[in-house]
Amino acid sequence: MATLLEVQGLNAWYGESHVLHGVDMRVAEGETITILGRNGVGKTTTLRTITGIVRSRKGKISFDGSDMMQVPLHKTAHRGIGFVPEERGIFSTLTVSENLLLPPVVAGGGMTLDEIYELFPNLYERRASPGTKLSGGEQQMLAIARILRTGVRLLILDEPTEGLAPVIVQRIGEVLKTLKERGMTILLVEQNFRFASRIADRFYLMDHGQMVSEFPVGELPQRMDTLHKVLGV
Amino acid sequence: MAVSAIETQEKPRVVLSARGLRRDFGGFTAVKDVDLDVHDASVHALIGPNGAGKTTVFNLLTKFLQPTSGTITLMGVDITKTPPDKVARMGLVRSFQISAVFPHLTVLDNVRVALQRPNNLSTQFWRPLSALDRLNERAEQLLASVGLSKERDHIAADLSYGRKRVLEIATTLALDPKVLLLDEPMAGMGQEDVGVVSSIIREVARDRAVLMVEHNLSVVANICQHVTVLQRGEILAEGDYATVSQDERVRVAYMGTEEH
Amino acid sequence: QSATDGKVKIGILNDQSGVYADFGGKSSVEAAKMAVEDFGGKVLDVPVEIVDADHQNKPDIASNIARQWYDTEQVDAIMELTTSSVALAVQAIGKEKKKIDIVTGAATTDLTGKACSPYGFHWAYDTHALAVGTGGALVKQGGDSWFFLTADYAFGYSLEQQTSDYVKASGGKVVGAVRHPLSSQDFSSFLLQAQSSGAKVIGLANAGLDTSNAIKQAAEFGITQGGQHLAALLFTLAEVHGLGLEAAQGLTLTEGFYWNRDDESRAFAKKFFARTGKMPNMVHTGTYSAVTQYLKAVQKAGTDETEAVAKQLHEMPVDDVFGRGGTVGANGRMIHDMYLLQVKKPSESKEPWDYFNVLATIPGKEAYIDPAKSGCDLVK
Amino acid sequence: MADITETIQTEKSRTALSVQAGFLLAGLLLLLLAPFFFYPIFLMKLLCFALFACAFNLLLGYTGLLSFGHATFFGGAAYFTAYTVKEWGLPPELGILIGVAGAAFLGLVMGFFAIRRQGIYFAMITLALSQMFFFFCLQAEFTEGEDGIQSVPRGHLFGFIDLNSSTNMYYFVLAVFLVGILVIWRFINSPFGMILKSIRENEQRAISLGYSVARYKLGAFVMSAALAGLAGAVKSIVFQFATLTDVAWQMSGEVILMTLLGGIGTLIGPLFGAGLVVVLENYLATSEFPVTIITGIVFMVCVLIFRRGIIGEFYASRLGRKLGFVYRR
Amino acid sequence: MTMIFGIPLQALFGQLLIGLINGSFYALLSLGLAIIFGLLRVINFAHGAQYMLGAFVAYLLLTYAGIGYWPSLILAPVIVGLAGAIIERLFLRRLYDLDPLYGLLFTFGLALAVEGTFRYLYGSSGQPYATPAALAGGANLGFMFLPIYRGWVVVVSLVVCLGTWLLIEKTKLGAYLRAATENAVLVQVFGVNVPVLLTLTYALGAGLAAFAGVLAAPIYQVSPLMGSNMIIVVFAVVVVGGMGSIMGAIITGYVLGIAEGLTKVFYPEASNIVIFVIMAIVLLIRPAGLFGRDA
Numbered sequence A: 001m002a003t004l005l006e007v008q009g010l011n012a013w014y015g016e017s018h019v020l021h022g023v024d025m026r027v028a029e030g031e032t033i034t035i036l037g038r039n040g041v042g043k044t045t046t047l048r049t050i051t052g053i054v055r056s057r058k059g060k061i062s063f064d065g066s067d068m069m070q071v072p073l074h075k076t077a078h079r080g081i082g083f084v085p086e087e088r089g090i091f092s093t094l095t096v097s098e099n100l101l102l103p104p105v106v107a108g109g110g111m112t113l114d115e116i117y118e119l120f121p122n123l124y125e126r127r128a129s130p131g132t133k134l135s136g137g138e139q140q141m142l143a144i145a146r147i148l149r150t151g152v153r154l155l156i157l158d159e160p161t162e163g164l165a166p167v168i169v170q171r172i173g174e175v176l177k178t179l180k181e182r183g184m185t186i187l188l189v190e191q192n193f194r195f196a197s198r199i200a201d202r203f204y205l206m207d208h209g210q211m212v213s214e215f216p217v218g219e220l221p222q223r224m225d226t227l228h229k230v231l232g233v
Numbered sequence B: 001m002a003v004s005a006i007e008t009q010e011k012p013r014v015v016l017s018a019r020g021l022r023r024d025f026g027g028f029t030a031v032k033d034v035d036l037d038v039h040d041a042s043v044h045a046l047i048g049p050n051g052a053g054k055t056t057v058f059n060l061l062t063k064f065l066q067p068t069s070g071t072i073t074l075m076g077v078d079i080t081k082t083p084p085d086k087v088a089r090m091g092l093v094r095s096f097q098i099s100a101v102f103p104h105l106t107v108l109d110n111v112r113v114a115l116q117r118p119n120n121l122s123t124q125f126w127r128p129l130s131a132l133d134r135l136n137e138r139a140e141q142l143l144a145s146v147g148l149s150k151e152r153d154h155i156a157a158d159l160s161y162g163r164k165r166v167l168e169i170a171t172t173l174a175l176d177p178k179v180l181l182l183d184e185p186m187a188g189m190g191q192e193d194v195g196v197v198s199s200i201i202r203e204v205a206r207d208r209a210v211l212m213v214e215h216n217l218s219v220v221a222n223i224c225q226h227v228t229v230l231q232r233g234e235i236l237a238e239g240d241y242a243t244v245s246q247d248e249r250v251r252v253a254y255m256g257t258e259e260h
Numbered sequence C: 001q002s003a004t005d006g007k008v009k010i011g012i013l014n015d016q017s018g019v020y021a022d023f024g025g026k027s028s029v030e031a032a033k034m035a036v037e038d039f040g041g042k043v044l045d046v047p048v049e050i051v052d053a054d055h056q057n058k059p060d061i062a063s064n065i066a067r068q069w070y071d072t073e074q075v076d077a078i079m080e081l082t083t084s085s086v087a088l089a090v091q092a093i094g095k096e097k098k099k100i101d102i103v104t105g106a107a108t109t110d111l112t113g114k115a116c117s118p119y120g121f122h123w124a125y126d127t128h129a130l131a132v133g134t135g136g137a138l139v140k141q142g143g144d145s146w147f148f149l150t151a152d153y154a155f156g157y158s159l160e161q162q163t164s165d166y167v168k169a170s171g172g173k174v175v176g177a178v179r180h181p182l183s184s185q186d187f188s189s190f191l192l193q194a195q196s197s198g199a200k201v202i203g204l205a206n207a208g209l210d211t212s213n214a215i216k217q218a219a220e221f222g223i224t225q226g227g228q229h230l231a232a233l234l235f236t237l238a239e240v241h242g243l244g245l246e247a248a249q250g251l252t253l254t255e256g257f258y259w260n261r262d263d264e265s266r267a268f269a270k271k272f273f274a275r276t277g278k279m280p281n282m283v284h285t286g287t288y289s290a291v292t293q294y295l296k297a298v299q300k301a302g303t304d305e306t307e308a309v310a311k312q313l314h315e316m317p318v319d320d321v322f323g324r325g326g327t328v329g330a331n332g333r334m335i336h337d338m339y340l341l342q343v344k345k346p347s348e349s350k351e352p353w354d355y356f357n358v359l360a361t362i363p364g365k366e367a368y369i370d371p372a373k374s375g376c377d378l379v380k
Numbered sequence D: 001m002a003d004i005t006e007t008i009q010t011e012k013s014r015t016a017l018s019v020q021a022g023f024l025l026a027g028l029l030l031l032l033l034a035p036f037f038f039y040p041i042f043l044m045k046l047l048c049f050a051l052f053a054c055a056f057n058l059l060l061g062y063t064g065l066l067s068f069g070h071a072t073f074f075g076g077a078a079y080f081t082a083y084t085v086k087e088w089g090l091p092p093e094l095g096i097l098i099g100v101a102g103a104a105f106l107g108l109v110m111g112f113f114a115i116r117r118q119g120i121y122f123a124m125i126t127l128a129l130s131q132m133f134f135f136f137c138l139q140a141e142f143t144e145g146e147d148g149i150q151s152v153p154r155g156h157l158f159g160f161i162d163l164n165s166s167t168n169m170y171y172f173v174l175a176v177f178l179v180g181i182l183v184i185w186r187f188i189n190s191p192f193g194m195i196l197k198s199i200r201e202n203e204q205r206a207i208s209l210g211y212s213v214a215r216y217k218l219g220a221f222v223m224s225a226a227l228a229g230l231a232g233a234v235k236s237i238v239f240q241f242a243t244l245t246d247v248a249w250q251m252s253g254e255v256i257l258m259t260l261l262g263g264i265g266t267l268i269g270p271l272f273g274a275g276l277v278v279v280l281e282n283y284l285a286t287s288e289f290p291v292t293i294i295t296g297i298v299f300m301v302c303v304l305i306f307r308r309g310i311i312g313e314f315y316a317s318r319l320g321r322k323l324g325f326v327y328r329r
Numbered sequence E: 001m002t003m004i005f006g007i008p009l010q011a012l013f014g015q016l017l018i019g020l021i022n023g024s025f026y027a028l029l030s031l032g033l034a035i036i037f038g039l040l041r042v043i044n045f046a047h048g049a050q051y052m053l054g055a056f057v058a059y060l061l062l063t064y065a066g067i068g069y070w071p072s073l074i075l076a077p078v079i080v081g082l083a084g085a086i087i088e089r090l091f092l093r094r095l096y097d098l099d100p101l102y103g104l105l106f107t108f109g110l111a112l113a114v115e116g117t118f119r120y121l122y123g124s125s126g127q128p129y130a131t132p133a134a135l136a137g138g139a140n141l142g143f144m145f146l147p148i149y150r151g152w153v154v155v156v157s158l159v160v161c162l163g164t165w166l167l168i169e170k171t172k173l174g175a176y177l178r179a180a181t182e183n184a185v186l187v188q189v190f191g192v193n194v195p196v197l198l199t200l201t202y203a204l205g206a207g208l209a210a211f212a213g214v215l216a217a218p219i220y221q222v223s224p225l226m227g228s229n230m231i232i233v234v235f236a237v238v239v240v241g242g243m244g245s246i247m248g249a250i251i252t253g254y255v256l257g258i259a260e261g262l263t264k265v266f267y268p269e270a271s272n273i274v275i276f277v278i279m280a281i282v283l284l285i286r287p288a289g290l291f292g293r294d295a
């Protein structure tokens, strides 16, 4: 499979504190990747650095063969990267439908509004209410849904199941599977191990700002011990 | 004066307690009907997923935020309407989730600033700085107790993340608080600092109450006698670590490892 | 018989960038230079030099410059001194240092009253003259009931006070007054009150932009069309020009000079216009007159030494384009005729800057305070 | 807040100390001899404004509060002093004392309202309140409106030093200036100043350590107001008048410019800033350039490329660092 | 005649109406300030200067190009908005990462320079600008004589305020603006060019100020000083309203205009400080302002 995203020796800083210490990873077209790791090891930071939000960074990021390090923040979406942040980023002064329509369409091939409403009937019902009046699960759906319209090729999700009831987690799992079948490439950070293991093709394990190991879903049983140690659970 | 009035009485077992604590942000309820009792001479952990409302609870208890409803009592005194600096003077002191040192002061000065108030050296604008030298001894003791003596004259901003957290704890201890609230004291610390801080906390809690937010579950398991699990602003489970960690709901909501 | 330091130097100190910049400003400096040229460029065989500075309406800057001029730059006299805080401060310095100042830009009668100086002269106008001119003379023209729109500070009060005295003395009555804050943009509330008072004349006891805005808005509210008369107590040709005849028509005001008065004044004005692009008002011409008279006094005294020149200035009659038949009182007040002027309708105006009809000439003796009653302790 | 309150700390190495002592001595000598070379009134004005700017900087540089209303204290004190000296016949030292007390009181009142908000709100509130005071001064009887209180007698200091002599006056102003600077220096380098510093560094943490931040800020505000008042009071004796220009908001703008130019958060920066502004104003008075345009441009240039000010840039320069000065952000 | 506190009821109506007219200017100006602050976190001290520029551009267009009031009503805001865009691009942009106080100081300097320049070029006594013929004259409302132009000011400012409100609350562009106020980074991640949005916002705010300036030209003397007198009052309006909501800025503008108008009737001496007094009271009771969000 063609490599869609490649990260090499990525370092990142928040002001004075050095958070990423040389992250290496690779995501192939159509793959679903999950990054695992304890709280605070730099998973979110990795995603934020790839999308360009964290700008004090060094190393190499290339997407679809082109260098992303110098691309301005507002151009990353147009290159085909969509981001669903950890805090979801639903805008409280916008209604659900405004939230949904907010991200500009950057390429063809995205879902239509009708398709999205079909996929998420709750959003249709609540389309006129303010974004933050939604339940946590609905907010998460909204955060995913609004990216689907835009036609991006790589969907980056930061802990999409955080704080959600199991039934919603299940639903989101189904959505992600559907997207995967449609050929979307997905990069996921997840603490919910069970959830992750159901949808991921490959795992990266992160600690202290680095990828400490990498394995396909098939090797999961052998790796359980390491996971226990590193994840501290 | 409230403090001294209390001290003459028999020490209450529950030093800090909240009843029906609630906080709304606009339409959003971050903390809902939380009852919490923090006991003297113990370490109490507050855990829960991100955004559960742990920091908000801290802000409410220390009065950095005003509760929408509910009451808070500190050693028998109702502090629901007390301003935060007064609460601190009454002996309830907190640390912050994002490291809270005075970045451009030296390590020693960081601790001395905390010592100034209890030693009545904070409002004198006519005395030279050398007036503060008599705090040095105590400050150095505190630094030694957390292993920061070597960095005494460093600028705080130059310390590593973990060392900053350690410094913050030293500053907090300088106030000789009755109740200590620590927001993720181990976050971002190297393993060696985690050990140091764990033992400091255990030490401190011999004659004080400590309430801490912590994601490092092995620390929680090791040093915390009580655990309260918060989820979406509500208490999900309570008890000691063993009980709580067996709770299925906690495993689903927080620990997320139902598989073994 | 010569100048003490080989030259005669005159400083024009005024506002060149602030609110009073149009009132005198750089154009006044030109007027002063014209006066020197017309005098021949030399006096007592030494050259006459004009220096100028912008005091930015700050008395401390003015003081600083005045002291420096007097002390280290051999300036013999300072003139114009727009705005009363500056004029009073500089006159006090002149008194202390025994140096001459001639004020043409400030209005307060204190300059020749309790703050008078044996070396200080007040040339073009003052609040008293404005009050007599507009208040007294206008009543005689039939404007016998008054309502005041007064700027809410000392300057406004004294203008209002002095004017109403003359209104009453001439047989008119004052039906009311309203005080507006300094630099109000909007005068409509106050104008409505003035309108409903039914007074024949609305007296504007304010200055600068406040007066302009009040007049403009009075026109908007149809006050002059309604038969009421506007009288601006401190307003000159320069401001009328800024306002435009459309808004200013019918307004009555008093000035010590009007360029279109006679051939002599027109000839002067044409020369002035050629240099500045404006027609002169009483401040510009007053400064011209003050410089001219000062040079005459030096000539006559045969020296630029202060006491001698001051003596001549007090004794010599003034006779130039500005102060015809003028005399100078012991308190330093130059007493000359004033003119009650009315702004023409646009249709009446025959050429650019042809703005006024002269309604009356007010003799200097009436217009100015009798030096004996001025409160100046130099007058026995 | 971190940015505007960049501090300059001087490291206490021995060479640095001697270099700094050298600078200090040279500066002092310069000030003592200055009246023999420069125009004394001009120097006195400079010193008054320098003290004013230093007082202002005490607030901005050391507590991070940008006041847009400091003219109130400067001009208010000038009025109080001028009035009591002229109308009540008080000796100058008493008049100045009353001026300072009045300014401190005004500081207390304005501070009480303004301290409630931070940052730009604080700036806007102080601006609005000082505008209120301006209108008060405009209308109040005792200020004599636009004429101002004129011809204030300089009188005799302590009954025997004749201030009408400009040499005496100059050394008196210099003494006041030095005392003022000393007070500021002591204030900053005191236990109280330490708390102020820590509040500016991390306000939340200071609260959690039990400090009533509002009171410390108010304390600094009143101190700054009183010292600004001292500058204004002395100025009214030097120039022998007090007028509306001193309470107008443009004056507040001017003192900000002086501080910005000299170096926010440096002890002596404002002295240079004030010097530059005063010289510029005097120079521009007789040039063709309109003053406000230049002032405005200087402001913009400073903010865009010269944020550390003269002294700040010097401290941060290679030479400055070599001489032992440390510029810290 | 019915009297209230010794004032004829009719006169009171008249004064209320006048207050509303002044409130129109306050609303337009504080609206622009609120928009700029909301998105850029810049207190635009140059707002008064931009208001003045609006009036002056109208005057210059008339004098040198013979372009009348109606085209100016559009042209002047566009020109001033463009100038604002350039300022934002070249200078303001560099200050976003710094303490917001630097933005305040920069625009303060800008205001000084612009006003100084116009004073230098055009003097301080102002320039005439006639009421457009179509709106000349007045209507007798029975209780007062209302110049038609004033009525027009109230109507058009209401329309513009509501229009701006609609633009921001109901359009896609407005959605970007609001979203960027909440979380500029995320909006940028979605592919919206927030830097351009910021430029547009500043231009919009400046344009609104200029629009108010053109409206003011026939009423107030067109003078370099007209803005600096206004801006401090508008600041107080903004502090009272709080910087949270656009509607808040509009409503506060009108309400304070009326409050000021009433003071002019009952106690004219206090009319220039009444807004500051209200500000002090509001600060005591609600430090965040009437419509402000918690700091």
Ligand SMILES: Nc1ncnc2c1ncn2[C@@H]1O[C@H](COP(=O)(O)OP(=O)(O)OP(=O)(O)O)[C@@H](O)[C@H]1O
Residues within 6 Å of the ligand: A014, A015, A017, A019, A037, A038, A039, A040, A041, A042, A043, A044, A045, A046, A086, A191, B050, B187, B188
């Ligand atoms: N804005 C910030 N400023 C400073 N430090 C930060 C910031 N955001 C995160 N950090 C620190 O950087 C480190 C990595 O954070 P990051 O959010 O990437 O962790 P994470 O692996 O996503 O954790 P979690 O599971 O809690 O989401 C942490 O120590 C965190 O405290």
Ligand SMILES: Nc1ncnc2c1ncn2[C@@H]1O[C@H](COP(=O)(O)OP(=O)(O)OP(=O)(O)O)[C@@H](O)[C@H]1O
Residues within 6 Å of the ligand: B025, B028, B030, B048, B049, B050, B051, B052, B053, B054, B055, B056, B057, B097
């Ligand atoms: N000032 C505020 N205004 C609005 N919402 C807030 C505010 N502070 C916190 N919240 C919301 O309240 C919820 C609880 O936040 P809180 O910071 O208490 O979580 P937490 O349990 O400490 O999470 P973490 O583990 O990430 O620190 C979050 O959804 C947060 O967005």
Ligand SMILES: [Mg+2]
Residues within 6 Å of the ligand: A040, A043, A044, A045, A086, A158
């Ligand atoms: Mg994360």
Ligand SMILES: [Mg+2]
Residues within 6 Å of the ligand: B054, B055, B056, B097
């Ligand atoms: Mg938290």
